[in-house]
Amino acid sequence: MDRVTAASQALKRLVDSPVSVMEVCGTHTVSIFRSGIRSLLPPELGLVSGPGCPVCVTDQGEIDCALSLLDRGAVVAAYGDMFRVPGESGSLASKRERGFDARVVTSAFDLLAMAEGDPVKEVVFLAVGFETTAPATAALLIEASRRGIRNLSVLSFHKRTPPALASLSADPGLRISGFLLPGHVSVILGHAPFSFLASDRGIPSVIAGFDPEQIVSGLVDIALQLHSGEAALHSVYGRAVRPEGNRRALELMDRVFESRDSCWRGLGPLAKSGLALRAEFSGFDAEKRFELKPEQGRTPPGCRCGDVLTGRITPHECPLFGSACTPASPTGPCMVSAEGTCGAYFKFSRRGGGPR
């Protein structure tokens, strides 16, 4: 018997009343679908997807800020998934088709050559994502500062994961029984920022990698904790996650960023859930340079991404799913990204809902 099958049998023995486990990371969501894990779980064990897709949680008002800079003649660069996310006046992709200078980058360091190659242009990096991408933005700014580049700035819409989990775990309407915590973010942050989930909120929490064995091991660990009535923070990600995290990445982030309030799609404004540039790097701050004030954006009519991102509904419960909203013509960001919950459901489970 392989480990996944053995673990699924253990889950069937352990889980005999309804429990709801949130897999926080979009990569977990995709791996769960791809591996067919849902079909091996007891019907009482529901999996709900969380706000772990960086493109999806970027508020529409933040996207509108980036679009407004194109209107003002700046070059706006972003990672590819951001390009098709709709804002009020289109998307970066549609604006590029209309002749605006929006560019896809695969690395934050691409911005250095872009800015140095065209010194009369203002080059702006739309920097989104969690603690996984923020260190690269920090390294970019340290290097840009060292080189004395003056036409480069960053719209820092990076998000911090722990405040989002604090919000979700305090929501009495969600009743999350356990958290499958994001592996990549935990590699950077280590254990401590997530320990409150078990110690303060009493919710079993397990850091897991992305292969099926690790995911079911994490679920068994959560089920064992629920069975015993004792919540703890564990890791089944082996040596990839050190309890202290990645010191080099943490130092980079700490040198360049400080926490600030930030607006999340689905969760709204959350205290200290974003990353702003420290005063030493304020010359690279696009919000200051262009006098921008991001405001909470309007959700596209009918789109229920906010409810999907907080596990309140599955994508099938959105009336636009698979009709007005498809990967080829997305209405909301959850259908755009490779890690978006709606995109994963569309690709892997169009006909069946699968257990919650």
Ligand code: SF4
């Ligand atoms: S199916 Fe489309 S419109 Fe509905 S919640 Fe998902 S992304 Fe938004």
